[in-house]
Amino acid sequence: MRNNSNRAWKESIMNTKNLGEKNAMRVDRMLTLILCMVMLTNNASQASEPIPAPKQKHPIALIGATVHTVSGAVIQNGTILFDKGKIVAVGTAVTIPQNTERIDTRGKHIYPGxxxxxxxxxxxxxxxxxxxxxxxxxxxxxxxxxxxxxxxxxxxxxxxxxxxxxxxxxxxxxxxxxxxxxxxxxxxxxxxxxxxxxxxxxxxxxxxxxxxxxxxxxxxxxxxxxxxxxxxxxxxxxxxxxxxxxxxxxxxxxxxxxxxxxxxxxxxxxxxxxxxxxxxxxxxxxxxxxxxxxxxxxxxxxxxxxxxxxxxxxxxxxxxxxxxxxxxxxxxxxxxxxxxxxxxxxxxxxxxxxxxxxxxxxxxxxxxxxxxxxxxxxxxxxxxxxxxxxxxxxxxxxxxxxxxxxxxxSIEVGKDATLMITDGDPLELSTTVEQIFIQGKKIDMQDKHKQLYEKYKQLEDR
Missing domain, CATH: 3.20.20.140 (Metal-dependent hydrolases)
Known part of the structure; x- marks a missing residue:
């Protein structure tokens, strides 16, 4: 009876040990899977999710572009001044404050968003x-x-x-x-x-x-x-x-x-x-x-x-x-x-x-x-x-x-500084939107399509 009891006790210990090892392996696999998912998620987010822009903190002047106001005449060599998300001046003789960020837009076109x-x-x-x-x-x-x-x-x-x-x-x-x-x-x-x-x-x-x-x-x-x-x-x-x-x-x-x-x-x-x-x-x-x-x-x-x-x-x-x-x-x-x-x-x-x-x-x-x-x-x-x-x-x-x-x-004084800067006519397929502003905020222009373009462009060098 004692031998049978010892044998059962040893088998119980072995089963518990095996079960613990199996559970540990399962936990390890689960942790590995979770870690991989987190890494993939982080990589994806870093690659293709632009960070939202902060609010406009100082005046910005877009200088020298062809300004398409839409509601009025096209302004050649024009300047758009905006502050706190609103357009404050548009024209060819705009007075620019000293604390203004000046952006050279010569040769570009500016349209309303x-x-x-x-x-x-x-x-x-x-x-x-x-x-x-x-x-x-x-x-x-x-x-x-x-x-x-x-x-x-x-x-x-x-x-x-x-x-x-x-x-x-x-x-x-x-x-x-x-x-x-x-x-x-x-x-x-x-x-x-x-x-x-x-x-x-x-x-x-x-x-x-x-x-x-x-x-x-x-x-x-x-x-x-x-x-x-x-x-x-x-x-x-x-x-x-x-x-x-x-x-x-x-x-x-x-x-x-x-x-x-x-x-x-x-x-x-x-x-x-x-x-x-x-x-x-x-x-x-x-x-x-x-x-x-x-x-x-x-x-x-x-x-x-x-x-x-x-x-x-x-x-x-x-x-x-x-x-x-x-x-x-x-x-x-x-x-x-x-x-x-x-x-x-x-x-x-x-x-x-x-x-x-x-x-x-x-x-x-x-x-x-x-x-x-x-x-x-x-x-x-x-x-x-x-x-x-x-x-x-x-x-x-x-x-x-x-x-x-x-x-x-339209681009008018008092309206939101929601604009886009292009290298040509937005109705042409070949035109690129180079920069947009939304309520004066300068927006990150990265996106998934551009990221994939840069990725597969690397194949040219292989």
Whole structure:
């Protein structure tokens, strides 16, 4: 019995020892894996994440450039003086204070920073990685969703957009009937609070399709489609009616000093819409969609902007009469219908301009392609839109349409020192954006694309 007991005791000791060794090996492997991940993360962050710029601490003068004010005449051999984030002087005979940082920009061109009027920058990173997508919420009615709080300041796509000249983007949520509110986001900052220029900027509504188009992506019967469309329109109208009733009741409670209804953030978010402090961007492309959206806007007595607007030129008289602007996007796209010309989208801005409709041009909403916004404007210029108008369509016009004209869109005294220095025309593919300033802050121009270019350029020497 004693031998058996000793044997069992020894086996127990050996098993415990083996188990301890196995656990130690597992811990070692785990620590090694964690260390590798940390090292990879550090290397990646050091390589491609520029540090946000500090606030402007002293006056800066950009001297000797060709200054494209956009709102006025081009100034040859001009000087721009800015301090505390604001432009204080522009011209050829600017008095420069002694404590000013002087930057020689002879041979360069200075433009207002570009604005992408419809983007998902900061809300998406990699389309195939669900964890990097923060575009939409569940449900169809989400006016309380705020784009700015979901912004990822360390997105790799923001520095890339900056290198394309984008200094501010109107970032908006997507999905459902009422997606939420958009925000004007500056392309630099440590947090979303630092990056937010204006919020809320606009409420985003996606108008249901009004045309039955059976085919590859539409497999329901006409009756089912009509039922679905009518249900969506009813949901939209009911949401606005319910929010009006709620706000009326809450205002009455406040006036009488009583409390009856609980706070509902969905309907509280509608206050600036009904007071006309912010517009509603209605995403609509088809003729019938645009017509229905305009009629609905009048019925609700709200300010609307048409987003997309592929058929906007076909109802230009209506839009001009109601003074409803259009955010045209995208330009680089195929025709909506088989019988349309290949250049249908390319010529839309020129047609709207000729008809007297206010408009601006944005990219294709994709975060990774926001950098291509000036190329969309360039294509419009190649297909009938005057060059100066194409430039205004990505600077001054979006600022005016989105209520940012007091800060952005042109180079004028009193506006934000949000500028870009280039070696040529920003509507030309060969032009390089050499430096941008956002509210006077000199921005680091490094980005992932440049880093990869330098990396693979080394192969030339092998």
């Amino acid at each position: 570009l604005i992408d009027a419809s983007s998902s920058l900061g809300l998406t990173e990699i389309g195939s990685v669900r964890g990097t997508l923060d575009l939409s919420e569940t449900g169809r009615i989400n006016p309380n969703v705020r784009a700015e709080v979901a912004i990822h300041p360390e997105s790799e796509l923001i520095p890339v957009a900056r290198s394309g000249g984008i200094t501010v983007a109107a970032v908006s949520p997507a999905g459902g009937l009422i997606s939420g509110t958009a925000a004007a986001i500056m392309m630099d900052g440590w947090t979303y609070e630092e990056m937010t220029l204006k919020a809320p900027l606009a409420l985003v509504v996606n108008w249901p399709s009004m045309v039955y188009s059976p085919g590859r992506f539409m497999r329901m019967s006409r009756e089912d489609w009509q039922k679905q469309r009518d249900e969506q329109l009813k949901q939209l109208r009911d949401a606005f009616a319910e929010s009006r009733a709620y706000l009326k009741a809450k205002d009455a409670e406040k006036e009488k000093g009583i409390h009856y209804h609980d706070l509902d953030m969905r309907w509280e978010a509608m206050r600036p819409v009904f007071s006309k402090k912010i517009p509603v961007v209605v995403n609509a492309n088809e003729i019938s969609q645009i017509q229905a959206a305009v009629a609905w806007g009048e019925e609700e007595q709200i300010r609307i902007i048409i987003g997309g607007g592929r058929d906007a030129w076909r109802v230009a008289d209506l839009l001009k009469a109601k003074d409803i602007p259009v955010i045209v996007n995208p330009i680089h796209t195929a025709p909506m219908r088989r019988w349309e010309g290949f250049d249908e989208a390319y010529t839309t801005p020129a047609k709207l301009k000729e008809a007297g409709v206010r408009f601006c041009i944005s990219g294709d909403y994709s975060a990774s392609n926001s950098r291509n916004t000036p190329h969309h404007a360039a294509t419009a210029a190649a297909y009938g839109l005057a060059h100066d108008e194409a430039l205004k369509a990505i600077t001054l016009y979006p600022a005016q349409i989105l209520g940012l004209e007091a800060m952005l869109g």
